Amino acid sequence: MLLLVLLLLPLIGALVVAPMKENQRLARLVALGFALVELVLTAVTWLSYSVADAASGTRFQLELSVPWIPAFGTRFALGIDGIALVMLALIAVLVPIVMAFSWEEKLPEGRTRSGYFGLLLATQGLLVGVFAATDVFLFYVFFEAMLIPMYFMIGRFGGPRRQYAAVKFFLYSLLGGLIMLASVIGLFVASGEQFGQGTFTWTDLQRMAASLPESTQIWLFLGFFVAFAIKAPLVPFHTWLPDAGAEAPVGAGVLLVGVLDKVGTFGFLRYCLPLFPLASQRLAPLVLILAVIGILYGALLAVGQTDMKRFVAYTSIAHFGFIALGIFAFSTQAFAGSALYMVNHGLSTGMLFIVVGLLIARGGSRLVTDYGGVSKPAPLLAGAFLVAGLSSLAMPGTNSFVSEFLVLVGSYPREPVYTILATVGIVLAALYVLWMYQRTMQGPVRGAAVLGALERGGPGTMLDPGVAAKRDGSGFPDLSKREIAVLTPLIVLIIVLGFFPGPVLDVINPSVVATMNEVGLSDPVGGLSR
């Protein structure tokens, strides 16, 4: 029941908030209220999740299952394992932060904050559904449905090329989804042959996996893989992300890159590996090649970006390469690393996106060359940028270090070549982050945006009116109290998880071990110490 509440509460919130056109101030308060209640309930969910049960073999907890469409064998079935739980926690943490960030953000003309916050809540509810579904059909339904609020957020509230970006995002995702649908139906038909009655229940399908012939598995795997590879995104399927990430409003971008794209990597772990173990092993080299290409290519392109939002999008492509590497290296350490990476990337990239958004709100330009020496007028902002950047390059002491290290250590025994190639990505990460920091934050105050040469509200700006008022007096203002409040929880989480990843890893590990058993492989060496 708790999961059902977690799923429905934001959706109800969306219905309540979206029509409140008349009173924008009340609307945003109500929206934030819903998000905070959701956060509290997620904390309750975290506390009621039993690690001991998971370790003793309970695959899903807090389950709820009622028949939905008997003719198709679908059930409205919810349940979470450790990996899903941490993703739910990530969403619950990010949404209030995103709302607080967008509290006074300037929206495109004619758009209302109630509409924007309503869409944020709708996205949140559908994302909960994606991670909590334990019925493949239900998963598919949420997988497609979550496109729609995101599509409207990009298309209605985004930057100048928002129409193009929204349609591209929608069509890429829809194409992937429809190819996956072929595999979903294929699973149903195969289960019908196996059990006499088709089913979509994940645990039943997983039991069937052992007896599914490899050729069937490969076809079905490919259908799921394409959908997840578009979503994640892996390299040849990635071109929508820089456009969508750059044109989306900052808040939607945080959810898009931070959580929505994780559905792809989550799908690899939850669906591709356990349901098609033979195919996953057979095709792993293909995925690993794509992952390593993604790491290097994403990093190189990030170095060369002139648009800061596209820069964040390309760093994400590199990070998704690491996550995919860990998943298809088939060791519990690498799995755990990847699952932790999904959370950490959500926090660090989310923060990077927000800091870039704050910078753009002040300067009114997305171009790197329009900024320079920001640390003089705005030292706190520069500091926040540095924290987000260091977390992004996996500096020891930040959260990402733990996960990146686990991925590399876990991947090396089985896939030394790919792992060594991937480590080059770490060097490139240092390059793109530090060079970006140096160009925009260090040195003498320079750049058109910083010097205030750009007209206020020029093309492509998302100017915060509060900031604009202050800028008339003091040039380039530093963080306001509200902005500090937005960034503080992220900084705290980044540092705390850098030193004490234990609580999160404890939740993840039993599920990772279960996934490993479902794949039917054993660790090349050692495995998890716990």
Next chain:
Amino acid sequence: MTSQAQVAPLMAPPIDYAALAPLLIVLAAACIAVLVEAFLPRHQRWPAQVTLSVVAIGAAGLALGLYAGNGPAGITTLADSLAVDGPTLFLWGTLLALGLGSILLIADRSVEPGGALIASAASRAVVGGGAGAEGIAPPPEDRSYGTPGLAPTMQTEVFPFTLFALAGMMAFCAANDLLTMFVALEVLSLPLYIMCGLARRRRLMSQEAAVKYFLLGAFASAFFLYGLALIYGYAGSVRLTDIATAAVGTARSDALLLGGLALLVVGLMFKGSVGPFHTWTPDVYQGAPTPVTAFMAACTKVAAFGAILRVLHVAFGDTRWEWRGVLWAIAILSMVIGAVIGLTQTDIKRMIAYSSVAHAGFLLIGAISITEQGVSGTLFYLLAYGFTTLAVFGVISLVRNADGEATHLSQWAGLAKRSPIVAGVMTFLLLALAGIPLTSGFTAKFAVFSAGLGDGMAPLVVIALVASAVAAFFYVRVIVLMYFSEPAADGPTVTVPGAFTTAAITLGVIVTLLLGIVPTLALGWAGGGGFVG
């Protein structure tokens, strides 16, 4: 020399009136409607006709419900010429419900003052005759019809036409022999040809549509008849079950059978607007008055695919390996033509027409899956698609400017700002056509595609899914226009719909939503029994 003594006395075949009641009620109402048209004064015709049509459809629905409620086994009646079985009952129910919605759209007089159909012939003559005397006659496109100074009236003959067409459709999908099927085909087609030409606005386009539809339809009927003759030559019978027996049990050359089937299929595919026999669809959808388009798009599709299902399953089910390759190709062509050419359309009615061609391809996948899932999936798809399309055309009829409906896509820009509810409804319906989950379109696609995959047509299903993705682009384009573009200064306005149109659109939207979320009941009905011979 008289040989009459040797002829056995003709026995009237027994008739199962309970089973046929829905069909008979609609036919009788159509006949009464003709009398109403002849004898009532003009100002009383509209209320009388609307009441009669709605009551007749309601009564037919009631009779159907009573009959189906007893859970009858499938029977054949009228000397085996009509089969009333599970699929027939489902199709009849679908046709009656869609017919009711269409009648509501046709009857509406508030969206277009006086209704979307032309004024009656008498009042038209008044203006038409006077125009020449005044010197410069306005071009026929712009000439207004109706007696000056009087409130515009509408051609109430459209109601008997609709009822006749509906009865023809009901007979068409229940027909158990090819000759009955042919007669029903004509009964449903002839009124439709006339109805296409009745538009109040853009008269030339409407008449052109009617002529095109008539000429091509006549060709298709001829193909059907020729195929019928060939098959009769092969099997010695026009009964579907006899054809099936003959096809399995003889060593005769299959040339007649397959040639006949090919011609038969051309005629049926034409009615179902399956590509490449779809060429009439965009012109007719665009030219016909929008309520009539709604009727054609929703009901004709149901009837045509009902008949296709019956012919393929009952008569040619056992020979499927001989013809399935060809229908694969037709299904692929239809999906590709619909999806790709739909991309280039700039008129929303033409766009929906191409979308219907693509949907016909999807439907064909279900129809050529000779399994129970194939039948029930196709039936469900027809129900879902019919209601969505009905509501789409209802919404299209609301978006108007001074020249009537604003069907050019550019005129839909920024509609969400002017009329958020209409834009929201349209978005939902378009997402249903695109097959997004939580709408009936998704459930229906799922049902049909899983039937196809279950009957060993995986490549076809994959092609269908890619075609769906391509087709999604043009639906999304309309959403983009409505929501993300700024409205043009002289853009169209959205008429506040009258009670009838509101009811029809609401019906369509609710069914689209319910079939997406809780389709169990309808799926159960669709799966309630197979064909009888």
